[in-house]
Amino acid sequence: MIAFINLKTNYMLIKKVFLVVLALGIQLSYAQTKSTTESPAATPIFGARPEVEETVKTKGSVTIKGKVINYTATTGYMLLRTEEGKLRGRIFYVAYTKDNENDLTKRPVTYTFNGGPGSASLWLHMGVIGPKRIVMSDKGDALTPPYSYTNNEYSWLDHSDLVFIDPIGTGYSRAAPGVDKKEFQGYQEDIESVGEFIKLYTSQNKRWGSPKFLAGESYGTTRASGLSNYLQSAYKMYVNGIVLISAVLNFQTINFGIGNDLPYPLYLPSYAATSWYYKKLSPELQAKDLKTLTAEAEEFAINEYATALVKGDKLTTAEYNSVVKKLSFYTGLSEVFIRQTNLRIDLPQYNKELLRKEGKTVGRLDSRFTGTDFNDTGSSTSYDPSNTGTISGPYTAGMLSYMGKELNFTSDLTYYTLGGGVGRWNYSNVQNKYLNVAEYLRQAMSTNPSMKVWVLGGYYDFATPYFASRYVMNHMGLRPEQAKNVTFTYYEAGHMLYIHMPSLQQMKTDADLYYKNTLAEIK
Known part of the structure; x- marks a missing residue:
């Protein structure tokens, strides 16, 4: 009987100690969790507990x-x-x-x-x-x-x-x-x-x-x-x-492709701005400030140029020649090249052609940056110098x-x-x-x-x-x-x-x- 009482007493004592330790463990665990997610002094291991909103x-x-x-x-x-x-x-x-x-x-x-x-x-x-x-x-x-x-x-x-x-x-x-x-x-x-x-x-x-x-x-x-x-x-x-x-x-508006003529006039003012930046335009256009130049290019783009693209093969020879001259005027690209594109200068072509004689290419994200390809042939650049080498x-x-x-x-x-x-x-x-x-x-x-x-x-x-x-x-x-x-x-x-x-x-x-x-x- 005494042994049973002692055993029972010991069991109750062990149980109390266990509960205290368990409670302490829970508090420690909670404290660690709070430290991981809130304390600026902690060194958290984020991703260790994917079910928790760790911050x-x-x-x-x-x-x-x-x-x-x-x-x-x-x-x-x-x-x-x-x-x-x-x-x-x-x-x-x-x-x-x-x-x-x-x-x-x-x-x-x-x-x-x-x-x-x-x-x-x-x-x-x-x-x-x-x-x-x-x-x-x-x-x-x-x-x-x-x-x-x-x-x-x-x-x-x-x-x-x-x-x-x-x-x-x-x-x-x-x-x-x-x-x-x-x-x-x-x-x-x-x-x-x-x-x-x-x-x-x-x-x-x-x-x-x-x-x-x-x-x-x-x-x-x-x-x-x-x-x-x-x-x-x-x-x-x-x-x-x-x-x-x-x-x-x-x-x-940005997807160049056969049958979609919309991007060509919408890109033209940016072409003009870039050609102006690299001093590839005539003295008449180079003398203008950027906003004046692009506003002028916009007018040509949405009027004569857009109309010419809508007409397609129904353009007269005189109309075609007029658009070729003005595209050359606002881009600095040769009339021969523009005829080769059939009035449709897509972005890769422009980026490769503008500075081809200098052995340079023009950036896509930012045309103020230039790069160099393995060679100067081809109709597109091998990388974007305004991304890879800049940002x-x-x-x-x-x-x-x-x-x-x-x-x-x-x-x-x-x-x-x-x-x-x-x-x-x-x-x-x-x-x-x-x-x-x-x-x-x-x-x-x-x-x-x-x-x-x-x-x-x-x-x-x-x-x-x-x-x-x-x-x-x-x-x-x-x-x-x-x-x-x-x-x-x-x-x-x-x-x-x-x-x-x-x-x-x-x-x-x-x-x-x-x-x-x-x-x-x-x-």
């Missing part, structure tokens, strides 16, 4: 126009799940929120992304909008590695909180194990997943009452236009403004350095900056025709009449020429009261406007005015 918060500051802005940066993952709770994917993001803002109904939030499709958001993040920027020459040349970043005095953080989104397949964002990445890699699939992210972030951070903006670059403008309508229809979320940087809304290295190194050093975020995953994580893109919603999201944007502007659209373009951008974006906006069928909500701004830069220091500075001035005017209308 890390850090503090920072940026000086804009002499004023110090203190902010909290949140870096990590947002989980996308089915309604049944099954994990579908993890979207990586970096969000900056200004400290000590008590009334979020007066503090905007701007959701930002880049293009591709297949591009992470590092370009806008570290080029113009975020609190840090990559250090480059004033022209936009890469400096000697290792590359560096600095305080971005031209950041938009003084006007709005910022959320930089890497869609699935870009940056560190991935489909969940067992989930086919094709579920995210298409126009409609991308709109739905990024839209879900925006809904989740808005809800989790109590930002439904905040003014909201979308800002995209390149294919990101395609996404932003689609999102403007999708967010309204799916979630009843209405945004105050959309920023379209180097826009492409109708892919017919990829500095931005990738700068972004990864910044995340590890200041955002306290590292990962063993490959950070996909452009391509690599994205396969074939699905355009099933526009099978056998060109993707054109302008109608989605028009619908959004119709149902949200106060939404302001800001379109930015570069004269030296051959990826998404500025005249093409204006053409699309002018063919949306906007009523006068809607058209007044659209603003165009052009810069003497290429696709990535902000690598050119004077353009970066002007973008900040223009962004100040855009936010001020848009927010002034909020009652």
Whole structure:
């Protein structure tokens, strides 16, 4: 009996000790979890627990126009799940929120992304909008590695909180194990997943009452236009403004191909600007400033040139010869070459031909940059000197350095900056025709009449020429009261406007005015 009592006593004692140890273990585990996801002093192993929304918060500051802005940066993952709770994917993001803002109904939030499709958001993040920027020459040349970043005095953080989104397949964002990445890699699939992210972030951070903006670059403008309508229809979320940087809304305007004559007149003003830049035009045209020259080229493009292309083989000999002479006049290319193209100079031909005698090629993303091919024959360039040799290295190194050093975020995953994580893109919603999201944007502007659209373009951008974006906006069928909500701004830069220091500075001035005017209308 005594033995039984002692045994029972010992059992109760062991049980109490076990419960204490168990409770202590749970507390330690919880403390470790909190440290991993919230403490800026931690060294998290992100990706070790894919079912958890891992984030890390850090503090920072940026000086804009002499004023110090203190902010909290949140870096990590947002989980996308089915309604049944099954994990579908993890979207990586970096969000900056200004400290000590008590009334979020007066503090905007701007959701930002880049293009591709297949591009992470590092370009806008570290080029113009975020609190840090990559250090480059004033022209936009890469400096000697290792590359560096600095305080971005031209950041938009003084006007709005910022959320930089890497869609699935870009940056560190991935489909969940067992989930086919094709579920995210298409126009409609991308709109739905990024839209879900925006809904989740808005809800989790109590930002439904905040003014909201979308800002995209390149294919990101395609996404932003689609999102403007999708967010309204799916979630009843209405945004105050959309920023379209180097826009492409109708892919017919940039797709050179037999039977599609639309790109030729829309690219001509950019050809003229580039030929002017390299002093390949007549003294008469070289004496003009860039805006005057391109305006003159635009008039020829949409009148005589476009009419000639519409007429096709029905052009008279006199009409044909007139167009040949004027194309040579505005491009600096020989009349012989233009006749060989049958009045249709596609982009690869122009980039190879303009500086062929000098043994150089012209960049696509930014025609201010030149390269050299293995030889000077052929009708297309072997690479884009404005991408490979200018931006990829500095931005990738700068972004990864910044995340590890200041955002306290590292990962063993490959950070996909452009391509690599994205396969074939699905355009099933526009099978056998060109993707054109302008109608989605028009619908959004119709149902949200106060939404302001800001379109930015570069004269030296051959990826998404500025005249093409204006053409699309002018063919949306906007009523006068809607058209007044659209603003165009052009810069003497290429696709990535902000690598050119004077353009970066002007973008900040223009962004100040855009936010001020848009927010002034909020009652």
